[in-house]
Amino acid sequence: MGYLYLTLAIIFEVLxxxxxxxxxxxxxxxxxLIVIISYVIAFYFLSLCLKTIPLSIAYAIWAxxxxxxxxxxxxxxxxxxxxxxxxxxxxxILIGVLxxxxxxxxxx
Numbered sequence: 001m002g003y004l005y006l007t008l009a010i011i012f013e014v015l016x017x018x019x020x021x022x023x024x025x026x027x028x029x030x031x032x033l034i035v036i037i038s039y040v041i042a043f044y045f046l047s048l049c050l051k052t053i054p055l056s057i058a059y060a061i062w063a064x065x066x067x068x069x070x071x072x073x074x075x076x077x078x079x080x081x082x083x084x085x086x087x088x089x090x091x092x093i094l095i096g097v098l099x100x101x102x103x104x105x106x107x108x
Contacts, residue, residue: 002052005045010062012042014069021078054106064097 016038023031049058068090074080 002049002058005049006053006058006061009042009045009049010065010069012038012045013062013066014073016042017066017070018073018077057100057104057106060100061097064093067093 016035019031019034019038022028023035026032026035046058046062071082071086071090075082
């Protein structure tokens with residue numbers, strides 16, 4: 001159940017992070033509410049996942065997957081450009097998350 005909660009936390013964190021661009025410094029009501037509500041929900045689910053997943057592992061996965069998904073949304077929705085060094089860095093983040101999940105004894 002911990003990884004389900006972590007997945008939900010990541011989804012809501014990415015939603016909130018993605019909407020930060022559209023709220024224009026919290027001057028637009030609906031996008032601002034989406035950001036605030038998304039982060040509250042994200043941290044709620046993160047707190048639930050920490051009952052079964054160590055903080056170090058949960059936060060590494062949260063950050064790594066969140067970064068990758070936010071970059072993808074930036075590229076696909078906001079049409080932002082990304083260069084080769086950024087792609088390589090993101091791949092290193094993904095590799096780190098995979099190593100933690102498949103090889104760390106702490107993660108299980």
